[in-house]
Amino acid sequence: MKLKHLLFFGLSFFVFISCDDNETNDPDPVVESTFGIRHDKELSEYESIAATVSPENPDFRTVVQFKYSLDGTDEYDYTASGVVIDEEWILTAGHNFYDKSEQSNPAPVSGITIRVGNDPNNPDTTYTVESIYIHPTWLNGDQNYSDANDLCLVKVSSAIADITPAQLFTDKTETLGNKVWICGFGDYSKLEGQDKTMDSKKHAMENVLDRLQEGLETSVNGVTYSGGLVAFDFDNPGKTINSLGDDIVNADEKILGEGTSDPEPMEYEATTVSGDSGGPLFLKDTDGAWKVSGILGGGASNVFEGHVDGSYGDISIYTRVSTSYDWISSVMNDEE
Template sequence: MVLSQDGNYIWDGTKWIPVQQNLPQHQQQLPPTIPLHPAYAQQNIVYVQTHRKSNKFWLLLGGGIFAVLIVILLLLGAIIWALLPPPEFGHRLDVSHSTYEDLGANREPYLVSEGYPDFSSTVAISDFGSGVIIGDRWVLTAGHVVLDEEYGEEQPGAWVVSVGSDYENPDATYDVKAIHIHPGWRADNSNDGLEYGVDIALIELTSSIQGVTPAPWANSTELDDDFLDSLIYSSGFGDYGSIIDDGSGDYYSQRRAWKNTLDRLSDDIDPPKKYSGDDVWQGGWVVYDFDSPEGDDNSLAQGENSGGLFSYVGVGNSSSIALDLEGTSVPGDSGGPTYLKINGEWTVIGLTSHGSTDGYYGDLALNTRVSSHADWICSITGSALTGCE
């Protein structure tokens, strides 16, 4: 029991009881207020502590779950990244990139005397693309290298042609006198005309190139389906350096070359409109795909035309066997040559135009067919150019 402060009442747990029952009423005081019972106070403290512990538990649990989810997402991202091929590789990943550079520079064992194409005629067009020397003052390249929807057309004086296997350290450079763009490409002035096979331009130099033999080029219609499944070589200054580092932080500057198999040929492609002078300049394609060492990325297999964006390459057949130096083009290779041996001579039959942009296994490379434009080339150069006699 609890005694009131004045000593006149006792709390029995339910009510106040006067200590002296016989006190006159006027002497009786009002009972005091109910005291703070220790039991009640303790219950309140326990409730508050329990409530705080409950909040802390859920906060810790939520934080733990969030941390686990972050770790799982990071692991999944790392796995996906590891499974994806590196960007813009363009060559077999089980072969050193330096081997492709040796081929592109005709270093041993890839000597011209051993039956390989002479890649010294493959040149760099400023830092935009590649090209091939076909005469002492003439270089073939892709139309989009010198006239592009995004960058427009620059004046001849803005361009430089670099000779040698490393365009950052060229053997020689040559100034440009004039740029002649195929009328079909100029008429579109956009990449929408890619499918018509008119992505070609001719660069005229101010002086003759010294120390390099111009490449023979296909100037007739002798190139037919009998050449399908034949060995071809291509070369260029493409940026496959995304998986290597030359320390410059810029585009990788080495010329490289690679092998492939000729999968598709097309010719006499009618453009959607006539060009200046009411002449219709028909286009054409030289096409190959990039087969993987496992043989499971044959995009142009029998009955396939790659579908979708590149359905215009047509239906045909393709070997799934990757060659020892199998490769494909990447950005920067545009305008570079594709060679096929015709009558015992490595001959330029195509110019790298477009295709799948990343150089993954299974990607396609579409090359402007040079023989489709023999008349146009000779109309610019005249009969002085070998092949225009």
């Protein structure tokens, strides 16, 4: 099944009902409408987390914004996110620059710019791109999320200064049920109080890792590549919507494998929206360090009847980094 990518979302506000009757005595509870973040929080709170350097959290300075066009011009129609993993390398999603349903070729590097800082409208620094390396099987046309290959390495034209690169999970040591941080430049311009003419600032949200999948393979030119996925859902404060913990399991969820999900939301629980594509999912490794466990590809479709993208019940799906680490490291080593 085709993954619902997060390049462009429509913004809608609806009131819908719980999909799990076991979690409430009210068969038709009213659930507060929202988009992307908890309805009882302000977007500025999530922006503040991203802008604050704290030893308790990942270093969100590593998260950057891409502005790009598909024709190589500086008419930047698209926004995406990525994470600095080396002074010359950024890891992001392959679909940001190549979607076979819309393009015959990947986006030219002449039309890609990188903005560093919390406010992309007034970036600390900008960088140009030397080259991009899309995962070979994604480039070959295997572009279903079950292929677990939605990755792209971006080599910058000059070394990125003043940012300590994020570490990656190199071994499959991730733990289900642990806290995760997500970060990106998703488009919240339609929320009340936001300037529709400006790009949204960097924001950081927390959630809990609900699914870990591995053993997904793709092949091209006689070479087989390993892949995997990680995922979480967007629980509401009333604990009546818990998509990865209810009895509704659609085709997208089946590919994510087995797991459990606690309906209790985090204080700064959230989901992912348009513009967050390619952004990192940070998870603590067994050594206590925050590392990149996943790169955002998109979200599950048809989570339940009446569900609206960006609302409670969303399931965000990331390409698992540890299962693709061999490819990532080989590209970076070969291009040194």
